[in-house]
Amino acid sequence: MIYQLYLYQQSIKIMEKLSDIIFYSIEKSIKSYRQFAQKNISKAGIEITIDQWLVLKTIEEDNSTPQKDIASKTFKDVASITRIIELLVQKGYLSRKSKSEDRRRFELTLTDEGNDIIKKMQPYIQINRAQALKNITDEEIKNLHSTLSKIISNIN
Amino acid sequence: MIYQLYLYQQSIKIMEKLSDIIFYSIEKSIKSYRQFAQKNISKAGIEITIDQWLVLKTIEEDNSTPQKDIASKTFKDVASITRIIELLVQKGYLSRKSKSEDRRRFELTLTDEGNDIIKKMQPYIQINRAQALKNITDEEIKNLHSTLSKIISNIN
DNA sequence: CAAATATAATTGATATATCAATTAAAACAG
DNA sequence: CTGTTTTAATTGATATATCAATTATATTTG
Numbered sequence: 001m002i003y004q005l006y007l008y009q010q011s012i013k014i015m016e017k018l019s020d021i022i023f024y025s026i027e028k029s030i031k032s033y034r035q036f037a038q039k040n041i042s043k044a045g046i047e048i049t050i051d052q053w054l055v056l057k058t059i060e061e062d063n064s065t066p067q068k069d070i071a072s073k074t075f076k077d078v079a080s081i082t083r084i085i086e087l088l089v090q091k092g093y094l095s096r097k098s099k100s101e102d103r104r105r106f107e108l109t110l111t112d113e114g115n116d117i118i119k120k121m122q123p124y125i126q127i128n129r130a131q132a133l134k135n136i137t138d139e140e141i142k143n144l145h146s147t148l149s150k151i152i153s154n155i156n
Numbered sequence: 157m158i159y160q161l162y163l164y165q166q167s168i169k170i171m172e173k174l175s176d177i178i179f180y181s182i183e184k185s186i187k188s189y190r191q192f193a194q195k196n197i198s199k200a201g202i203e204i205t206i207d208q209w210l211v212l213k214t215i216e217e218d219n220s221t222p223q224k225d226i227a228s229k230t231f232k233d234v235a236s237i238t239r240i241i242e243l244l245v246q247k248g249y250l251s252r253k254s255k256s257e258d259r260r261r262f263e264l265t266l267t268d269e270g271n272d273i274i275k276k277m278q279p280y281i282q283i284n285r286a287q288a289l290k291n292i293t294d295e296e297i298k299n300l301h302s303t304l305s306k307i308i309s310n311i312n
Numbered sequence: 313c314a315a316a317t318a319t320a321a322t323t324g325a326t327a328t329a330t331c332a333a334t335t336a337a338a339a340c341a342g
Numbered sequence: 343c344t345g346t347t348t349t350a351a352t353t354g355a356t357a358t359a360t361c362a363a364t365t366a367t368a369t370t371t372g
Contacts, residue, residue, distance in 0.1 A: 021301070022289070022297055022300060022301060023186070023189060023285070023288075024231075025300070025301055025304045025305070025308075026182060026185060026186045026189075026300075026304060027186050027231060028231050028304075028308060029182060029304040029307050029308050030179070030182045030183050030186055031231050031329095032307075032308050032311045032312065033179060033182075033307065033311060035330090036311045038330090049357070049358085051357080051358065052357090066320070066321090067320070067321065068319085068320065068321080075180075075183060075184050075187050076358085076359080077358090077359060077360060077361085078320080078321065078322090079321090079322075079323080079324095079358095079359080079360075079361085080357095080358055080359060080360085081321090082321065082322055082323085083322095083357080083358075084357085084358080087357080102319095102320080102367075102368070103366080103367060103368090104319070104320040104321065104365095104366065104367050104368070105320065105321080105367095106320095106321085129179070131310055131311070132179075132307050132310050132311055133178070133307065133310070134310045135306065135310070136303060136306050136307070136310075140299070140303045140306075141178055141303075143296070143299055143300075143303070144178060144181070144182075144299075144300060144303045144304075145177070145178060145181055147292060147296045147297075147299070147300045148181045148182060148184075148185040148300075149181070150291065150292050150296075151185050151188075151189065151288050151289065151292070152181075152184060152185050152188050154287060154288050154289070154290045154291070154292075155188045155189060155192045155287070155288055156188065187359095191360090194360090205327070205328085207327080207328065208327090222350070222351090223350070223351065224349085224350065224351080232328085232329080233328090233329060233330060233331085234350080234351065234352090235328095235329080235330075235331085235351090235352075235353080235354095236327095236328055236329060236330085237351090238351065238352055238353085239327080239328075239352095240327085240328080243327080258337075258338070258349095258350085259336080259337060259338085260335095260336065260337050260338070260349070260350040260351065261337095261350065261351080262350095262351085313372105314371100314372095315370100315371085315372085316369100316370080316371075316372095317368100317369080317370070317371085318367100318368080318369070318370085319366100319367080319368070319369085320365100320366085320367080320368095321364105321365085321366085321367100322363105322364080322365075322366100323362100323363085323364075323365095324361100324362090324363085324364095325360100325361090325362090325363105326359100326360085326361090327358100327359080327360085328357100328358080328359075328360105329356100329357080329358075329359100330355100330356085330357080330358105331354100331355090331356090332353100332354090332355090333352105333353085333354080333355105334351105334352080334353075334354095335350100335351085335352075335353095336349100336350085336351085336352100337348100337349085337350085337351100338347100338348080338349070338350095339346100339347080339348070339349085340345100340346080340347070340348085341344100341345090341346075341347090342343105342344095342345090342346100
């Protein structure tokens with residue numbers, strides 16, 4: 001009886017651990033990936049952060065996106081976007097001027113250097129992803145997606 | 157022929173999108189979870205950040221862990237740990253004094269208030285996790301774990 | 313149209329992440 | 343035992359996250 005209680009408590013503990021750890025795993029995987037990706041980029045002598053690249057890339061894909069939409073596309077805060085754009089302009093990758101139709105907004109355009117760095121980054125992005133996803137099947141990725149989507153929708 | 161080429165290119169594009177997006181999904185899920193969890197904690201009037209709690213919890217579980225090990229357990233930098241501990245001491249949740257055996261290290265002990273807040277947090281942590289993982293089977297969690305572990309080991 | 317409201321972006325304050333340099337103490341090697 | 347190396351933690355600098363308050367402009371409403 002006491003032994004069964006012990007087993008029961010153990011199994012509760014184990015189950016707790018399992019679900020506890022899942023958010024740690026998610027956190028660890030994304031942190032590791034970011035460090036890994038950033039390291040490879042820096043090693044290649046490319047002077048941009050992953051976050052700056054992400055914002056630049058978003059603007060490249062559609063330069064009419066308002067900053068608040070850049071924020072939601074990149075899962076960032078509008079305040080962060082303001083500051084990242086500032087740095088991108090400082091670094092000469094981006095030009096920014098007020099829009100005449102709506103003077104609260106800005107016309108964001110990649111400079112030649114901005115386009116260059118996007119091109120230079122491309123192979124590294126792909127290599128990084130390929131290495132991180134090595135030996136992982138499409139099926140697994142689909143499942144990963146599906147479970148993560150469930151978590152995301154449970155929360156919202 | 158041209159139509160088939162089109163389909164082929166589409167499928168490449170779709171596959172690219174899929175694997176591209178996986179890191180976005182991971183990032184989005186963990187960011188959403190953190191926001192969600194932090195909001196619930198704050199709403200409950202508990203004045204601590206998730207990161208501070210995580211560090212406090214790690215010390216509670218084993219108060220002989222050196223700061224550098226706290227860092228690796230929480231996937232943080234030692235510099236961040238130094239600063240988080242500073243805040244925890246300031247807030248009165250933690251006491252810190254030099255160790256006599258090794259004066260580079262510190263004796264970290266939860267104060268009564270520190271223990272209190274850990275207790276107060278407990279139900280919220282569980283509710284948050286339960287809600288985030290609602291309708292997700294153990295099987296799915298196991299798979300999630302397994303795929304994330306693969307990613308993590310591919311990177312290291 | 314004028315006043316009220318809503319929206320886009322910025323700014324300030326505080327927390328955290330990351331890297332590099334530094335400090336203090338411990339461990340080691342000759 | 344002394345000089346060298348290693349280790350634990352801190353500090354400084356810069357980037358990003360988050361929240362709240364603010365500014366400027368646009369939109370809506372009476």
